[in-house]
Amino acid sequence: MTNAMKEQAAAWDQADVLSRFREEFYLPAGEIYLDGNSLGLLSKRAEKSVWEALSAWRERGIDGWIEGERPWFPFAERLGAMMAPLVGADAEEVMVTGSTTVNLHQMLATFYRPQGARTHILADVLNFPSDIYAIQSQLRLHGLDPAEHLLQVKSEDGHTLDEDAIIAAMSDEVAVVVLSAVLYRSGQLLDMERITQAARERGILIGWDLCHSIGAVPHRLSEWGVDFAFWCNYKYLNSGPGSVGGLFVHKRHHGRLPGLAGWFGSNKEVQFDMDHHFTPASDAGAYQIGTPHLLSAAPVYGSLELFREAGMEQIRRKSLSLTRFLMELVETELAGMGFSIVNPRADNRRGGHVALVHEEAVRIAHALKEAGVIPDFRAPNILRLAPVALYNSYTDVWEAVQRLKRIMVEKEYERFEKKRGVVA
Numbered sequence: 001m002t003n004a005m006k007e008q009a010a011a012w013d014q015a016d017v018l019s020r021f022r023e024e025f026y027l028p029a030g031e032i033y034l035d036g037n038s039l040g041l042l043s044k045r046a047e048k049s050v051w052e053a054l055s056a057w058r059e060r061g062i063d064g065w066i067e068g069e070r071p072w073f074p075f076a077e078r079l080g081a082m083m084a085p086l087v088g089a090d091a092e093e094v095m096v097t098g099s100t101t102v103n104l105h106q107m108l109a110t111f112y113r114p115q116g117a118r119t120h121i122l123a124d125v126l127n128f129p130s131d132i133y134a135i136q137s138q139l140r141l142h143g144l145d146p147a148e149h150l151l152q153v154k155s156e157d158g159h160t161l162d163e164d165a166i167i168a169a170m171s172d173e174v175a176v177v178v179l180s181a182v183l184y185r186s187g188q189l190l191d192m193e194r195i196t197q198a199a200r201e202r203g204i205l206i207g208w209d210l211c212h213s214i215g216a217v218p219h220r221l222s223e224w225g226v227d228f229a230f231w232c233n234y235k236y237l238n239s240g241p242g243s244v245g246g247l248f249v250h251k252r253h254h255g256r257l258p259g260l261a262g263w264f265g266s267n268k269e270v271q272f273d274m275d276h277h278f279t280p281a282s283d284a285g286a287y288q289i290g291t292p293h294l295l296s297a298a299p300v301y302g303s304l305e306l307f308r309e310a311g312m313e314q315i316r317r318k319s320l321s322l323t324r325f326l327m328e329l330v331e332t333e334l335a336g337m338g339f340s341i342v343n344p345r346a347d348n349r350r351g352g353h354v355a356l357v358h359e360e361a362v363r364i365a366h367a368l369k370e371a372g373v374i375p376d377f378r379a380p381n382i383l384r385l386a387p388v389a390l391y392n393s394y395t396d397v398w399e400a401v402q403r404l405k406r407i408m409v410e411k412e413y414e415r416f417e418k419k420r421g422v423v424a
């Protein structure tokens with residue numbers, strides 16, 4: 001059985017239409033990297049685009065803003081247009097700017113307008129903490145108590161959300177809904193289309209956090225009628241730690257005054273008139289604030305070239321197939337060893353990683369790292385494994401599970417402290 005699976009993995013690798021993209025990345029020597037859902041690996045393209053940004057600065061100085069192959073002044077717009085297909089949007093609806101948390105602040109500062117009974121923001125108990133902090137602080141800025149005005153949909157099993165429960169919580173007290181497309185721990189993929197439609201039918205605005213879905217799952221934000229979305233580019237998009245994030249604002253909202261205005265949100269024709277009257281850009285560009293962080297935006301260009309070449313549909317197909325294989329191996333090779341798979345199994349219900357619960361998860365994560373498999377751990381007991389379509393192979397998945405099996409059989413994890421790392 002084991003050998004048959006290994007041969008199967010090798011055969012799939014042979015037939016893999018995306019296998020050439022592995023060469024585009026710097027893979028840590030001797031390691032199997034399965035943490036691309038937290039920080040994607042550096043690609044040669046991303047590295048090249050950073051060097052090109054530095055060269056432009058070195059050679060052109062101030063003229064880099066308007067001259068050269070990739071002038072800085074329209075760069076955020078250019079990246080937005082390149083990224084638009086990944087979220088299913090028109091070029092003018094997407095901007096590469098800010099960060100996840102900052103963009104959520106910008107979106108709420110713009111779209112959260114408590115009026116009459118509609119004063120609540122609806123989120124969920126499984127959301128990433130930073131989103132919740134941003135929501136709480138936006139409520140406070142309106143003089144409202146988060147304990148009362150932030151509603152969080154509960155989770156029955158502590159890992160997943162029930163879409164019916166989310167929709168049932170959309171009362172006429174809710175002004176805005178903020179949810180993650182893919183939940184950061186369990187990897188559950190929510191039915192964005194259905195939930196968005198339900199919010200719109202009830203006159204509620206809806207915004208999606210795409211941190212764990214962008215680059216892993218295709219989206220059709222524009223067609224679904226999503227009001228806004230925000231994300232980072234350092235996970236599946238491989239644009240580097242702290243790289244500039246992204247946002248989407250549906251075209252029906254264009255022309256509004258952004259909640260947080262700054263001169264880079266100006267109509268570009270008049271920005272350098274230096275007028276004290278703010279003339280916002282007519283599209284998602286209006287939501288930029290200050291000078292773009294060019295050196296952290298530069299790698300996004302190289303990363304997006306790879307996505308354009310590989311194609312999102314192919315990436316999703318391989319990602320699903322990798323995670324399906326991983327789940328199958330966990331169930332066969334690791335049977336009886338105390339693991340339970342807590343991500344949903346169905347293809348249309350899971351994102352790009354597999355989430356395993358084990359009572360020894362923290363020590364197993366340490367042991368895996370020592371064995372050259374890079375997972376991540378989320379307290380109290382979740383091991384996340386993300387085989388990434390652009391740079392992981394089926395053989396990586398097979399080999400990672402063999403190393404994990406050895407750790408369990410030999411009880412290698414018992415040598416480690418039951419304590420998470422600083423950046424777990």
Ligand SMILES: Cc1ncc(COP(=O)(O)O)c(C=O)c1O
Binds near residue numbers: 100101102211212232
């Ligand atoms: C779902 C989700 N939201 C928000 C964040 C925070 O993003 P940032 O630190 O880029 O603002 C992260 C990751 O760190 C995340 O996974």
Ligand SMILES: Nc1c(O)cccc1C(=O)C[C@H](N)C(=O)O
Binds near residue numbers: 037038039184423
């Ligand atoms: N943003 C991160 C960071 O600055 C340091 C370490 C990890 C991260 C992450 O992105 C964690 C990630 N959002 C998660 O899903 O847990």
